[in-house]
Amino acid sequence: MEIPKQYDPKEAEQHHYERWERNGYFAPEINKDPGAPVFSIVIPPPNVTGSLHMGHALQHTLMDVMTRHKRMRGYRTLWLPGMDHAGISTQLMVSRALKKEGKTRHDLGREKFVERVWQWKRESGGQITVQMRREGASVDWSREKFTMDEDLSRVVREVFVRLYEEGLIYRGNRIVNWCPQDQTVLSDLEVEKLPQAGKLYYLQYPIKNSDERVTVATTRPETMLGDTAVAVNPNDDRYRELVGQTIILPLTGREIPIIADEYVDPEFGTGAVKITPAHDPNDYEMGLRHNLPQVIVIDSHAKMTADAGADFLGLDRYRAREKVVDDFAALGLLDKVVEYDFSISKCERCKTVIEPLISTQWFMKMDQLRDLALGLMGRENKPEFVPETYKKVYTDWLENLRDWTISRQLWWGHQIPAWYTPNGDVIVARSEEEARAKAGASELTQDPDVLDTWFSSALWPFSTLGWPNETEDLRTFYPTSVLVTARDIIFLWVSRMVMMGMKFIGKEPFDDVFITGTILDAQGQRMSKTKMNGVDPIDVFDKFGVDATRLTLAQVGSTDTRWNEKQVESYRNFANKIWNAARFCLLNSEGAEVRPEILEQSRALHDRWIVSRLNKTARDLNAAIDGYEFHGAVQNLYHFFWDDFCDWYIELAKADVTAEQPGDARTKARTRLLTVLEQALRLLHPFMPYITEELWQRLPGNKRLHPAYRGAEPTVMLTAYPDGAANLIDEAAESEMQAIIELISRVRNIRSEMNIKPSERIPIIVAAPDENGRRVFSAAREQISRLVRASEVSVTERLEAPKASARAVLTGGAELAVPLEGLIDFEQERRRLQREQEKLQAEAAKLEAQLSNPNFVERAPAERVNEVRDRIAAIAQQSSQLRQTVENLQ
RNA sequence: AGGCACGUACGUCAAUGGUAGACGGCUUCCCUUACAAGGAAGAGGUUGGGGGUUCGAAUCCCUCCGUGCCUACCA
Numbered sequence: 001m002e003i004p005k006q007y008d009p010k011e012a013e014q015h016h017y018e019r020w021e022r023n024g025y026f027a028p029e030i031n032k033d034p035g036a037p038v039f040s041i042v043i044p045p046p047n048v049t050g051s052l053h054m055g056h057a058l059q060h061t062l063m064d065v066m067t068r069h070k071r072m073r074g075y076r077t078l079w080l081p082g083m084d085h086a087g088i089s090t091q092l093m094v095s096r097a098l099k100k101e102g103k104t105r106h107d108l109g110r111e112k113f114v115e116r117v118w119q120w121k122r123e124s125g126g127q128i129t130v131q132m133r134r135e136g137a138s139v140d141w142s143r144e145k146f147t148m149d150e151d152l153s154r155v156v157r158e159v160f161v162r163l164y165e166e167g168l169i170y171r172g173n174r175i176v177n178w179c180p181q182d183q184t185v186l187s188d189l190e191v192e193k194l195p196q197a198g199k200l201y202y203l204q205y206p207i208k209n210s211d212e213r214v215t216v217a218t219t220r221p222e223t224m225l226g227d228t229a230v231a232v233n234p235n236d237d238r239y240r241e242l243v244g245q246t247i248i249l250p251l252t253g254r255e256i257p258i259i260a261d262e263y264v265d266p267e268f269g270t271g272a273v274k275i276t277p278a279h280d281p282n283d284y285e286m287g288l289r290h291n292l293p294q295v296i297v298i299d300s301h302a303k304m305t306a307d308a309g310a311d312f313l314g315l316d317r318y319r320a321r322e323k324v325v326d327d328f329a330a331l332g333l334l335d336k337v338v339e340y341d342f343s344i345s346k347c348e349r350c351k352t353v354i355e356p357l358i359s360t361q362w363f364m365k366m367d368q369l370r371d372l373a374l375g376l377m378g379r380e381n382k383p384e385f386v387p388e389t390y391k392k393v394y395t396d397w398l399e400n401l402r403d404w405t406i407s408r409q410l411w412w413g414h415q416i417p418a419w420y421t422p423n424g425d426v427i428v429a430r431s432e433e434e435a436r437a438k439a440g441a442s443e444l445t446q447d448p449d450v451l452d453t454w455f456s457s458a459l460w461p462f463s464t465l466g467w468p469n470e471t472e473d474l475r476t477f478y479p480t481s482v483l484v485t486a487r488d489i490i491f492l493w494v495s496r497m498v499m500m501g502m503k504f505i506g507k508e509p510f511d512d513v514f515i516t517g518t519i520l521d522a523q524g525q526r527m528s529k530t531k532m533n534g535v536d537p538i539d540v541f542d543k544f545g546v547d548a549t550r551l552t553l554a555q556v557g558s559t560d561t562r563w564n565e566k567q568v569e570s571y572r573n574f575a576n577k578i579w580n581a582a583r584f585c586l587l588n589s590e591g592a593e594v595r596p597e598i599l600e601q602s603r604a605l606h607d608r609w610i611v612s613r614l615n616k617t618a619r620d621l622n623a624a625i626d627g628y629e630f631h632g633a634v635q636n637l638y639h640f641f642w643d644d645f646c647d648w649y650i651e652l653a654k655a656d657v658t659a660e661q662p663g664d665a666r667t668k669a670r671t672r673l674l675t676v677l678e679q680a681l682r683l684l685h686p687f688m689p690y691i692t693e694e695l696w697q698r699l700p701g702n703k704r705l706h707p708a709y710r711g712a713e714p715t716v717m718l719t720a721y722p723d724g725a726a727n728l729i730d731e732a733a734e735s736e737m738q739a740i741i742e743l744i745s746r747v748r749n750i751r752s753e754m755n756i757k758p759s760e761r762i763p764i765i766v767a768a769p770d771e772n773g774r775r776v777f778s779a780a781r782e783q784i785s786r787l788v789r790a791s792e793v794s795v796t797e798r799l800e801a802p803k804a805s806a807r808a809v810l811t812g813g814a815e816l817a818v819p820l821e822g823l824i825d826f827e828q829e830r831r832r833l834q835r836e837q838e839k840l841q842a843e844a845a846k847l848e849a850q851l852s853n854p855n856f857v858e859r860a861p862a863e864r865v866n867e868v869r870d871r872i873a874a875i876a877q878q879s880s881q882l883r884q885t886v887e888n889l890q
Numbered sequence: 891a892g893g894c895a896c897g898u899a900c901g902u903c904a905a906u907g908g909u910a911g912a913c914g915g916c917u918u919c920c921c922u923u924a925c926a927a928g929g930a931a932g933a934g935g936u937u938g939g940g941g942g943u944u945c946g947a948a949u950c951c952c953u954c955c956g957u958g959c960c961u962a963c964c965a
Contacts, residue, residue, distance in 0.1 A: 005925065193962085200965085218965060231965095265964055273965050282963045342964090389894070393960070396893080400961085487959085522902095524958075555903085560895090560958080564902045566914050573927040574913095584924030631904065635912065650924080658923085745931090752931040758920055789922085843909070850908095856945035864908065864946095871909080 003586060003698075007579035009545025009572075012694035017133050025717050027140045028476075031076045033708035039070035039077045040477035042461050043139065044485045044493070045084035045147065049093050049124050052131045054519040054527060054553075054563070055486055057537035060137050061553040062516060062630060063484050067138050068686035069625045070481075072721035074708045078477050079138060080464055082145035083125060087413040087453040088182060088190075088349050094120050094412070110411050110448075117412045121146075131538065136546055136689045138717070143473075145464045147456040148414070155463035156456050157417040157430050159504065164418075164428040168368060169406070171418075171426065173360045175277075175284040176405055177345065180302035181352035184409035185361050187452060188402070189492050191354055196344040202270065202335035203328055205230060208246040208255060214239075215335050217269030219342055220279075221328070222320040224249070225308040226297035227256055229275040231286060234260035236271050250333055251324065252309060259290050278358050294358055302355050317355070362407035362416060362449070370401045372502035373495060383483070383498065383513045386628045387558050390490060390515050397491050406452045413450030420445050458496035461509035468504075478505060482512040490515070514628050517559040524562055535563055547688035548572040554687055555634040574638060575691050578684070581646050582695040585670075585677050588657050592670030593701030594678045600728065602672060605740075605779060606652040608733035610676055613644045614683075619724025621683060637687065641680055648741065649676065652783045674699055682719050692716050736776045740784065743777070743816060746808040747788040750818050753832055754806060754825070761791035767799035768814040777814070803888065807833070809881040811874070826889060833886050837879060844875045 024030055028038075041063050046056060063079060071077040094117050095105055105113040125146075132139065145152060163169040177186040201221045204213040214230055227249055232239035243260045263286060264273050277287025278294040287294060297308035304312040304320045312320050328334040345354040376382050377395055385391040407416060419427045419435040422443050429435035435444055456463070465474040479501070483494065494513055501509035519535075521527055527534040540549045548571035599611050617640040624633035650657075656669035678699055685692040696703070696716035709718035747764055756762060764784075768774045777784070777795045785793045801807070801817035804824050808816045847868050850856050857865055 003924090006927070007925095216965080220965085263963080268964055275965090280963090280965080282965075285963080343962095387895095393894070397961080490960095518959090520958090526958095559903075562902065564914085567902065569927080570913055573925095576927045577925065580925035580928085582924085587924070635904075638913080646925090647929090654924095748930060749932090752919070755919080758922070758930080846909070850946075853945060859945045860908080867908085 003583045005580070005583070007545075007576045007691065009541075009547065009575065009690065012690040013134070013136075013541075013546055016690055016693045017136060020138070020715065020717060021133070021141060023713055023715075024142075025712070025715060026079070026138045027142055028076045028078045030712060030718070031071075031074070031708045032710065033074065033076075036074055036076040036708055038476055038481075039067070039075040040080070040480040041067060041078070041482060041484065042080045042464055042480055043082060044483075044489070045082045045145075045457070045460065046128055047086035047089060048083040048121050048128070048146065049086065049090050051127050052135075052537060054535055054537055055516070057135060057549065058516050058519060058553045058556060059484050059486070060132065060135050061550045062514065062557070064135070064137050064550075064689075065554055065630065065633075065686045066482065066484075066625065068689065068717065069622075069721060071138070071717065072682065072685065072706060072719060073622075073723075074706050074720070076476070078140055078143070078473075080143050080145070080477075081129075081132065081137070081139035081141060082460075082464060083128060083147070084453065084457060085121075085146065085148040085413060087408060087410050087450060088184070090117060090120075091410050091412040092182070092349055105411065113411050134538070134541060134546065136550070138689075143464070147453075147460070151466075152456060152459075152463045153414055154430075155459055155467060156414045156451065158468055159459060159500070160417055160451070160455075161428055161430050162504075163364065168365045169362060169428075170365065171360065171362050173358060174363070175281050175356050176359050176361055178300060178355045178357040178359065179347040179350065179352055180300065180355050181350045182347060182410075183300065185359060185405055185407060186347060186354070187405045187454075189454075190348045191345045192348050193343040194346055195341060197339070197341050198344070200269070200338050200340035201325060201328075202337070203250075203274070204333040204335050205247045205249065205274075206333075207242070207258075208248050210245070212242075213333070214242065214247065214258065214272050215270045216272050216274040218274055219340065220321070221324040222304070222317055223276040223279045223297065224274055224324060225252060225304070225312060225320075226276045226278050226295040227254075227274045228277055228287065228292040228295055229256050229290065230258045231261045231264050231273045231275050232258065232271060233264040233266045234262065236264075236266040238266075239272060250331060251311075251327055254295075259292075261286055261289065279356055281356050284356070284358070296358065298355060298357070300355075300357065300359075361405050362418075362447075362451075364404040364406050366401045366403055366499075369499035369503055370398050373498045374398055376498065376502055376508055380508075382508045383494075383510055386512060386514045390487065390513070393487075394490055394495060398495060404452075406455055407447075407449040408452055409448075410450050413453060414456060416447040416449050416451060418447040420447070454492055454496060457493055458500045459504075461497055461501055462505055474505075479508050480510045482514055483510040484514045484516060486518065487515045512628075515558060517556050517561055519553075519556065520560060520562045522562055522564070527563075540565075540568060544568045544572040545575060545690075547691050548575050550689075551634055551687055555631045557628070557630040559631075574642065575688065577642055577646060578688075578691055578695070581641070581650060582677060582681075582698070584650060585673050586698060589670055589674055589700055591662065591667045592674055594674050594699050594703050595671050595701060596675055596679075596704070598668065598671050599675055602668070605733060605736055605776065606649060606783070607672055608730050609737040610644065610649040611728050612730040612733050613640060613649075614676060614679055614722065615724045615726075615728040617644075617724070618679075618683060618722035619726075619729070622721070622724060625686070634687065637684055641684065645676065645680055648737075649673075651787055652780075655782060655786060674701065678703060679722050681716055682722055685716050685719075686721075689717070739773070739776060739810065739812060739814070740780050742810055743814070744784060744787050746810065746816055747784075747790070747818060750806045750808065751788070754820060754823060754828070756820075756823060758789065761789050763792040763794070763819055764788065764790050765794045765796065765799065765801045765805075765817040765819070766814060767796045767817075769797065770813070773812065773814050807885045807889075808836075809878045809885065811878070813877060813881070815881060815885075830886060830889055833882060833889075837882050837886070840875050840879045840882070844872060844879070847872050847875075 067077055067079040177191045198219055200217050202215050202217050204215050206213050242258050245258050246255050249256050275283045277284050277292050278296045295307055297305055298317055299305050302317045304315045306313050421439050421441050427435045427439045429438055465478055467474055497509045521533040548568050551571040552568045617636055620636050621633055653669055653673055657673055659666045681692040681696045693716050705718045706720040712718050766777050774795050781793045799815045802819045804821045805817040805819045806829050
């Protein structure tokens with residue numbers, strides 16, 4: 001058999017995925033057990049025109065680990081993939097492409113433009129699916145969904161109609177966030193607040209029938225053209241008698257009142273605020289409270305309107321700002337201008353400064369829906385957030401929830417299912433025919449707006465499973481088991497899914513929410529396209545392999561982590577280690593094959609030990625994966641495979657396995673080795689799917705699949721994940737093996753400290769006072785000899801060794817001597833032993849101090865106190881033996 | 891402005907209130923017949939500072955310093 005010395009990830013990544021997919025292993029139907037428990041995840045759908053970044057790779061790795069693990073545990077498993085149409089960003093992308101051809105979407109018209117987007121989707125949407133296949137994501141492609149698919153669009157209309165009929169969706173005229181660049185309204189969550197160095201302008205407004213003036217402070221002088229009041233705090237003595245008086249608004253000559261409102265902070269600025277209800281959200285609210293008129297002076301292109309006055313009509317808002325300031329200065333009404341830092345709202349997508357505008361839009365009332373989500377959390381503590389800290393983030397946000405602006409002035413998205421009759425009546429219906437029937441008219445115009453992308457995303461957990469039909473999938477897979485996502489969409493997406501799930505299904509969309517950490521760059525900065533500091537997961541795959549990358553990402557879990565390529569490299573080395581361990585097993589496999597039942601038959605210590613380690617590791621891994629403790633899971637796997645299996649088990653079994661003479665003993669040793677390896681590969685599989693499949697396929701023997709997958713073509717994917725049988729965990733074997741490991745380590749330490757050449761064979765003498773100890777050491781004599789390159793291993797009751805020996809005292813009272821006639825440097829040996837003595841004394845001193853504290857003895861659990869006493873006794877014994885050894889040295 | 895995290899070895903990160911660990915890097919030795927992407931042995935920490943609770947604190951509380959993130963209607 002030809003097996004290269006180095007693992008080539010690309011080779012293994014080439015063909016396994018294709019076969020897994022073709023054989024239907026990813027689909028839940030592969031599970032033939034009618035009573036199988038269910039595990040399901042819906043993917044957070046990536047933007048159809050995007051490509052995968054490190055955050056996706058992280059999320060997908062975790063979802064795939066869970067899915068593969070549960071599948072191997074016999075669950076009926078569904079991980080449902082799909083993509084999001086991502087209204088604004090997709091439309092922007094296509095618009096940008098058009099711009100390069102010197103066209104705008106208006107040149108094409110709506111229909112042609114949308115067709116163009118679909119074409120774009122067909123061309124670039126495939127990229128993500130290719131990347132996901134590369135990742136090894138075991139998603140069921142047969143159930144792949146796209147938010148703009150016809151069936152999902154039908155769900156959107158259904159939900160819209162039902163919410164409208166209940167009065168939870170309404171059309172209204174309100175102040176909204178408007179992006180003058182994208183020409184659409186945005187929800188509060190799509191607006192980002194950025195700090196900005198700006199100016200605060202102090203403007204003087206003359207009071208009617210008086211020489212007095214009121215000074216107001218503003219960051220947006222141009223909005224003064226739309227002022228309809230000046231407000232002061234009712235308790236502000238400075239302005240008490242001004243309330244009720246009238247101001248002649250400069251540049252316009254309009255008369256506006258001075259009003260009192262609690263909202264005004266007397267401490268800020270001058271304590272008097274200009275009120276522009278049409279162009280500021282707070283002023284808008286105050287305007288409603290005081291019945292103020294709304295004078296619109298800025299239009300949807302952020303240019304001044306006719307109501308701003310003839311001098312300003314058509315000016316850009318920033319140009320208008322300069323002119324207002326100049327005019328005030330000319331009139332002697334500009335009090336002062338000071339530097340002022342504040343935050344400014346920008347469009348999350350295009351970074352244009354948002355213009356608050358009054359506009360007719362569709363809104364969703366959130367009170368009832370919010371209460372459904374809060375009620376669920378209150379009653380059942382669902383969904384359960386991991387880490388728990390996000391529960392507070394989630395509930396706090398829900399508690400302060402306001403109505404959601406759901407319409408968007410875009411062409412790409414779900415067009416709002418509302419039609420208008422010629423006389424302006426609104427008909428909301430599932431289709432145009434239904435609308436016509438309802439209206440009793442045929443001249444209908446559909447609302448041109450589309451819905452916020454997150455509207456359809458909110459329905460994802462059930463729209464993908466066939467709702468509103470009572471489908472088998474919906475019954476089986478809803479609620480899903482866990483949602484894995486990044487923390488920045490807890491509000492945008494997670495909370496809305498909960499509300500919609502509760503509203504329409506009456507059940508939570510998922511039991512748990514696992515929030516992943518963030519991968520930062522080496523400087524601790526967020527990776528972003530604009531900063532160009534992102535690391536492309538595909539490049540990492542190419543360099544180190546998918547499995548190594550997955551292992552790196554899996555251990556990130558929920559912690560923010562700086563990207564460190566060295567970590568991936570070390571897991572690449574781990575993959576190579578696995579490869580070579582398997583290579584060794586396979587090169588020595590003649591006559592042997594995987595046979596699970598053989599593991600429990602051997603009486604040899606190292607065999608019982610590895611079986612115990614294997615089962616303990618399996619037990620811990622199951623608990624870790626179920627508990628979302630991915631870091632611990634990866635550590636466990638790494639150490640089990642590298643330390644226990646490679647460094648110790650293979651070395652201990654090597655003599656038997658590589659024996660030149662064929663025979664029963666050799667075959668059995670080889671069989672055990674292959675069988676342990678096979679189980680280790682199963683343990684590794686959810687994390688490292690490619691290398692495990694590649695190697696598993698090469699293992700000889702009739703390897704069994706999980707009973708639920710009986711009849712499927714063999715694959716490690718469908719084997720049973722070892723469950724860590726308690727009866728195979730052998731504490732006696734583990735502690736006996738520990739003694740041997742300690743002995744070997746001590747001899748190696750002596751060799752190294754004494755500078756004994758690796759090629760030089762030395763005799764060693766082990767003295768164990770107890771019979772069991774002698775039995776254990778004697779039985780392992782050959783192995784010890786091999787691992788420390790000893791010429792001879794004597795096991796005795798009492799230590800009788802030449803003076804010129806290096807010595808060590810082992811845990812449990814056994815002693816070790818390495819006769820080193822002519823090689824030993826007594827002074828060096830004394831120093832070495834003294835260092836050991838000091839270590840012991842330091843530890844003893846700490847423990848004694850604890851024990852001499854009466855409060856400790858009194859209050860600490862007895863169990864704990866005894867532990868300390870036992871340890872002190874053990875140290876005392878070891879220490880006295882060590883002292884003896886030092887004395888004997890002269 | 892509030893809120894929430896975080897600060898542990900040179901680096902990246904672990905550690906149910908119970909003797910601070912891993913991996914990488916570093917030092918020394920070894921190309922020993924699975925693997926130099928390897929083997930063996932080492933060095934390296936008063937857990938950001940200070941205070942408190944506790945028999946016992948990296949862990950819980952307070953405070954200060956530093957770093958992130960989120961939310962917010964101060965014109």
